[in-house]
């Protein structure tokens with residue numbers, strides 16, 4: 001297996017220095033189409049998800065026909081990055097890559113993309129036989145997995161695949177929670193706070209009462225709850241008529257996800273229904289609207305699953321030890337698993353992601369490239 005370290009380093013730097021904040025992936029998508037076309041891809045498609053996601057680009061599907069026997073797989077990375085993402089300048093100290101410190105680096109997720117490019121280059125260059133494989137590059141992952149949610153799973157030929165998108169190295173993520181998003185609006189009655197406080201019903205106070213008795217933080221080994229934003233009120237001399245709070249429930253157990261969501265719903269209903277008019281002069285009654293939307297489905301893989309067996313065998317063949325872990329976050333892999341396509345997440349070596357301290361070691365990307373080649377070319 002011949003990996004060209006410097007080639008890998010330079011394509012990584014080129015990807016990082018091609019700005020691609022969420023929703024503006026067109027430039028990097030064009031670059032990637034060109035790179036994979038030069039590498040002899042048999043098919044390169046861009047889907048029409050841009051309409052749904054609001055991005056200036058669709059998701060990319062890049063296919064290589066098989067040259068050997070064995071089951072096809074897909075590899076997945078996201079093309080977008082979090083902010084501050086514009087004007088990235090890659091700094092290399094020894095074999096570690098950083099940004100100049102005023103932007104992110106973009107190793108999330110370009111370390112994965114660079115490793116795929118180098119793996120494909122090596123496979124083609126050395127005429128290594130392989131089953132068919134696909135590369136699925138999504139948009140808008142960092143702003144709600146929008147590209148993955150908007151793609152048409154019937155465009156994917158393989159039954160299973162790997163997302164190269166996690167911090168650390170030698171790590172495979174086999175489980176991630178499902179999440180519900182909760183939009184809760186409490187409506188009271190506006191009134192002048194100095195002249196007619198008795199007429200008003202304070203929506204903020206009611207929401208605060210409900211929040212103060214709602215379970216939050218880490219609830220149990222499998223579940224978390226958070227309320228992250230609150231908007232309401234207009235001025236200090238007006239009793240606030242309306243407040244909207246947005247929160248989420250996550251759990252590795254669907255039963256717990258449902259029961260916690262219900263518990264929060266019931267708590268808000270009870271507080272609003274139990275409201276009592278202290279003066280008997282309030283205008284109207286408080287009201288409540290709760291919108292619950294599944295945000296992403298659960299991801300739960302077992303050691304016996306083919307997708308895990310294949311990565312384990314591939315790692316063994318190159319003397320790499322893997323650790324298997326459960327994650328607390330949602331990613332494109334949740335969406336693919338929700339489509340019925342078993343997808344494991346492989347760590348790429350990136351660290352300190354979503355910050356200007358983000359970094360990645362070249363050696364980890366080299367080892368990731370070796371692992372990708374071993375997975376893709378596995379013929380059994």
Ligand SMILES: [Zn+2]
Pocket residue numbers: 078108109141165166
């Ligand atoms: Zn990522």
